[in-house]
Amino acid sequence: MSEVNELYQQLILEHNKSPRNFKKLENATHDADGYNPLCGDHYHVWLKLDGDTIADIGFQGSGCAISKSSASMMTSAVKGATIQEAKEMLEKYHSVIMTKIGDEIPEEKIESLGSLGALAGVREFPARIKCASLAWHTMNAALTQKEKSVSTEN
Amino acid sequence: MSTLEKEILFDVTTVRKDFPILTLSVYGKPLVYLDNAATTQKPQIVLDTLTKYYTEQNSNIHRGVHFLSEVATFEYEKARGKVKNLLNAADSKEIIFTKGTTDGINLVAHSYGRTHINAGDEVIISAMEHHSNIVPWQLLCEERGATLRVIPMNDEGELLIDGFQKMLSPKTKIVSVVYVSNSLGTINPIKKIIELSHANGTPVLIDGAQSVAHMKVDVRELDCDFFVFSGHKIFGPTGIGALYGKSEWLEKMIPYQGGGDMIRSVTFEKTTFNDLPFKFEAGTPNIAGGIGLGAAIDYVQKIGLDAIREYEHELLEYGTDTLQSVNGLRIIGTAKEKASVISFVVENAHPHDVGTILDREGIAIRTGHHCTQPVMQRFGIPATARASLSMYNMKEEIDILVRGIEKVKEIFG
Numbered sequence: 333m334s335e336v337n338e339l340y341q342q343l344i345l346e347h348n349k350s351p352r353n354f355k356k357l358e359n360a361t362h363d364a365d366g367y368n369p370l371c372g373d374h375y376h377v378w379l380k381l382d383g384d385t386i387a388d389i390g391f392q393g394s395g396c397a398i399s400k401s402s403a404s405m406m407t408s409a410v411k412g413a414t415i416q417e418a419k420e421m422l423e424k425y426h427s428v429i430m431t432k433i434g435d436e437i438p439e440e441k442i443e444s445l446g447s448l449g450a451l452a453g454v455r456e457f458p459a460r461i462k463c464a465s466l467a468w469h470t471m472n473a474a475l476t477q478k479e480k481s482v483s484t485e486n
Numbered sequence: 487m488s489t490l491e492k493e494i495l496f497d498v499t500t501v502r503k504d505f506p507i508l509t510l511s512v513y514g515k516p517l518v519y520l521d522n523a524a525t526t527q528k529p530q531i532v533l534d535t536l537t538k539y540y541t542e543q544n545s546n547i548h549r550g551v552h553f554l555s556e557v558a559t560f561e562y563e564k565a566r567g568k569v570k571n572l573l574n575a576a577d578s579k580e581i582i583f584t585k586g587t588t589d590g591i592n593l594v595a596h597s598y599g600r601t602h603i604n605a606g607d608e609v610i611i612s613a614m615e616h617h618s619n620i621v622p623w624q625l626l627c628e629e630r631g632a633t634l635r636v637i638p639m640n641d642e643g644e645l646l647i648d649g650f651q652k653m654l655s656p657k658t659k660i661v662s663v664v665y666v667s668n669s670l671g672t673i674n675p676i677k678k679i680i681e682l683s684h685a686n687g688t689p690v691l692i693d694g695a696q697s698v699a700h701m702k703v704d705v706r707e708l709d710c711d712f713f714v715f716s717g718h719k720i721f722g723p724t725g726i727g728a729l730y731g732k733s734e735w736l737e738k739m740i741p742y743q744g745g746g747d748m749i750r751s752v753t754f755e756k757t758t759f760n761d762l763p764f765k766f767e768a769g770t771p772n773i774a775g776g777i778g779l780g781a782a783i784d785y786v787q788k789i790g791l792d793a794i795r796e797y798e799h800e801l802l803e804y805g806t807d808t809l810q811s812v813n814g815l816r817i818i819g820t821a822k823e824k825a826s827v828i829s830f831v832v833e834n835a836h837p838h839d840v841g842t843i844l845d846r847e848g849i850a851i852r853t854g855h856h857c858t859q860p861v862m863q864r865f866g867i868p869a870t871a872r873a874s875l876s877m878y879n880m881k882e883e884i885d886i887l888v889r890g891i892e893k894v895k896e897i898f899g
Contacts, residue, residue, distance in 0.1 A: 336846045340839070340897045371838050371854050372868045394868060396836035397898070457842055 338453040339460075340397065347401035352408045355390040362477060366393075366470030368462055368484040373399040377407075377470045384414045391467060398451075398460050403467030405448055415475055421448070422468050429454050429464050496793040502878050504529040504785070515848030518883045523668050523696055523827055523874030524852050525718045528782070532722060535781035539774045547773055548747055548764070562773050565780030566763070569728045572783050573713060574704040579733060579762040583776050586727035587695040588618040590714030591662070593729055593766060594691055595622035597739035598660065598712075605631035608657040612637040612645055612674070613864055614667040617857040619693050623662060637663070639864065643670035643819040647678060654686040661688055665703075666696035669856040669872065670819030671802075671827030673697070680710055689735060695719055699876065700798055700825050702791040705730050717775060722782035726775030729766075736762050743768040794877045798826040801875045805884045809873075812891055818870050826875035829856075832891060835898040837869040843897065844871075847890040 357363075360378035367374050373395030380388040389407045394400075410418040424441070425448050431437050433456055442449040454464040462484040473482040502508050505527045510517040519527060539561070545554035547562050563578070570578045584590045603609065609623045613636050620634075627634045637650040645663075661683045666673050676692055683690045689711035694703060699720040705713050712735070717726040731739075741748055741759055745768030750758040759765045786794070805828050809815055814833035832840055841853035852872045855862045862868060873887060 334846070336843055336893075336897075339842070345897070372859075372862075374868075396838035398839070460838070460842060463838065 335453065335456045339457060341450055341453070343447060343450045344397065344401040347404040348397040351391075351400055351404035353390045353404065353411065354392060356392055357388055357390045360390075362474040364470050364474035364477075364482060366466045366473070366482050366484075368395070368399070368466055370484065371396065371463070373463060373466055375399070375403055375467055375470055377403075377467060377474050379471070379474050381415070384416070386410050386413055386415070386418060389471070391470075395466070396460075396463055398454060398463040399466050402451055402464045405451065406467045406471060409446065409448055410471065418475070419472070421445075422472055425451075425468060426465060428452050429461055431455050433458075496789065496797050496877075498797070498878065498880055501789065502880075504531070505878055506530060506533070508878060512848040512850075513846050515846075518847075518849040518886050520873040520875060520879065520883065520887060521850045521852050522699075522876035522879075523719075523856075523872065525724065526699060526721045526876055527878070528723070529721055529785050531785050532778050532781045536723065536774055536778045539777050543777075544774075546770055558773055561777045561780075562771075565776045565783075568780040568783045569730075572698075572703075572787070573728075573730050574706055575730050576706060577733065580730055580736065582729040582731065582736070582763045582766045583771050584714070584727045584729050585725055585772070586716035586718070587616075587693060587714045588622075590712075590727060590729035591619055591691065591693065592622045593742045594660075594662075594712050594714075594731070594739075595626045597742050597766070598689075598735065599623075599626040599630065601738065601740055603627075603630050603632050603659045606657060607632040607659045608635050608653075608655070609633070610635045610637060610650070610653055610658055610661045610663075612663045613639045614643065614645070614670055614672060614674075614858065614861050615662075615664055616668055616693065616695070617859070619662055619664060620860070632659070633657075636860075639672075642821050643667065643672045643861075644821045644823075645672075645674055645679075647675065647682075650679065651682055654682060654688065656687075658683070658686060658688045660691065662691040662693070664693040664696070666694075666700065666825045666827070667819065667858075667861070668696045668827065668874075669829055669858040669861050669870065670821065671824040671829070671874075672819060672821040673701075673823040673825055675823075676710070677708060680708055684709065696825065696827070699786065699794075700791075701795045711735055717779035717782065720779075720782055720786060722779035723772075723775045726772045726779050728779075733762060736766070739766075741768070742766055745769045747771075789877065797877055798875060801879055801881065801884070802826040802828070804881050805873065805875065805887075808884055808888055809891075812888060812895075814895060815891065818865055818867065826879075827872065828874075829870040829872045831867060831870055832894055832898070835894050837871040839898070840871045840891070840894050843894045844887070844890040847886070847893065849887055849890050851887075 357378035375393030545558040547559040691712035694715040698715040718724040748768040837853040
C-alpha cells in the first residue's frame with residue numbers, strides 16, 4: 333500500500349465523512365477552542381465530566397480530513413475514560429505520530445491504541461502531524477482549563 | 487507572425503534547461519513545480535552570479551576605497567540600473583532596494599503615512615489584497631486615527647470600480663492596490679484606478695509582487711506613485727526586492743530606518759540624511775541579492791516579457807479548460823483578465839488533503855488561504871488549492887496535475 337493510501341485509509345475517510353460526537357454539548361463542564369493558523373483548521377471541543385470520568389464529549393468545526401477524522405476518533409476513544417486515561421492516551425498517540433520517519437514503532441504500541449492506530453501513517457507526512465494532533469491538544473486544554481484557546485503555533 | 491516563428495522565439499524546452507532544479511525527482515516522480523506565485527525557481531545564471539559575487543567580488547559597498555569595494559559597489563549600482571530599466575523609471579535614484587514587497591509597503595506606510603496621513607483621513611485598499619498590503623495600513627490607521635476602506639469585488643473576483651470611485655474623497659490620502667491577485671489571478675485595471683485616484687489628488691501604490699515576472703510594467707506610462715516587488719518572484723534570490731517611488735514623493739518622505747549609509751553627517755545633536763535612494767537604505771544591504779536580482783532581470787529581458795506573457799496565457803487557457811472539465815472541481819477566481827494563477831476547490835476534499843496527495847505525485851502546489859484570508863471569507867471557503875504557472879511550465883504538467891486530482895477524487899469519492 334502506498335503511503336498516501338495508508339494515510340487515507342477507509343477508517344479515516346469514514347470518520348471524516350461521518351464524524352462521531354459531532355455536536356455541541358449544552359451542559360458541558362469544560363470546553364476549549366483549537367486553531368491551526370497555518371491552514372485554518374478550527375475546532376471547538378466540549379466535555380462533560382462526571383467526577384473524574386469523561387461522561388460525554390462533543391466537537392464542532394472544520395478542517396482537512398486528517399484533522400476531522402482524528403477529532404472524531406479522539407472523541408470516541410476518550411468517551412467514558414477517566415481524565416488520567418485520556419491523558420495517557422494522548423501521550424501514547426502523540427509519541428506514535430511523532431515517531432521519526434524510519435524509526436520502528438513496536439507493533440503492540442500501535443495495537444494498544446486501538447482504532448487510533450489508523451492514524452500512525454501520518455508520521456510519514458510531517459506537514460500534517462499538526463492536523464492529527466489539534467483536537468487532542470484542544471481536549472487537553474479543555475481538561476486543564478489553563479487556556480480557552482490553543483493554537484498549533486505556540 | 488507565424489506560429490512557427492513564435493515557437494522559435496519562445497521555446498519552453500530551452501528555458502527549462504536553464505533551471506537545474508526542474509530536473510529533480512520528488513518521491514520518485516519528476517518534479518512538477520506549480521507554486522510559482524509563492525516563489526520562482528532560479529536559473530543557472532543567477533546561481534553563477536551569486537557564486538561569482540562571493541568568490542570574486544565580496545566586499546562592503548559605498549564606503550571602501552579598495553579594489554573589491556569598488557567592484558562590489560559598481561555591480562550593486564549596476565543592478566539598481568537594471569531594476570530602473572525593468573520598470574522604465576526615469577532615474578535610478580527612484581529605485582530603493584528593499585527586502586521584498588512586504589518591506590516596500592511597510593516603508594511607504596511608515597515614511598509616507600507618518601508625514602501625510604492624519605486623524606480622519608482614509609486609506610483605500612482592495613478586497614483581494616495580500617495580508618502584506620492590509621496589515622501595514624491597519625497599523626498605520628490605528629496609530630494615526632485614520633480609516634481603512636476596501637474596494638469590493640464581484641463573484642468572479644473583479645474589483646468594482648464604480649464602488650471605488652464613490653469612495654474617493656478629499657479624505658483619501660493613499661490608494662494601495664495589488665496588480666495581480668496571488669490567490670485569484672485577477673489582473674486589476676490599475677491604469678483606471680491610478681487615473682481616478684490622481685483626478686482626486688491621491689497617490690497610488692501598486693503591489694507588483696505577482697505581476698513582475700509575468701508582464702511588462704512601465705511605471706511612467708502607468709503614472710503610479712509607488713511600485714513594489716520581490717526579487718524571488720522574478721527568478722532572483724530571496725531577501726531582495728525594490729520599491730520604485732516618484733522622486734517628488736521620496737524627497738518629502740521621512741527615512742524608514744536609521745543607520746549607516748542613509749546619513750550625510752551625524753553629530754549627537756543632529757543628523758542630516760543622504761540623498762535618494764540611500765536615504766531609505768540604512769545598513770549594509772543584501773549586496774549579493776541585489777546583484778543576483780540584476781542577473782535575473784537580464785535573463786527575463788533576454789527572453790522577453792511579451793513572449794512570456796503570451797506563452798503563459800496559452801498555459802492559463804489550457805489549464806482553465808482542462809481543470810474546468812474535471813467533475814466536482816470549481817475554479818475560484820474567474821475574472822476576464824487573469825494571470826496564470828488557477829485557484830480551485832475539489833468537492834468533498836479539503837485543499838490540504840488535495841495538496842498532500844498531489845505532493846506524493848511529485849506535484850508542488852500551494853494550499854491554504856494564501857495570506858489572503860479576507861478573499862477566502864468573501865468566497866465562503868476555508869482555503870483553496872492553487873496552481874500558479876510560470877514560463878517554464880508545460881501543458882504536459884497540467885495533464886499530470888489533472889491525473890493527480892483524479893487520484894484525489896478516487897480517494898475522497
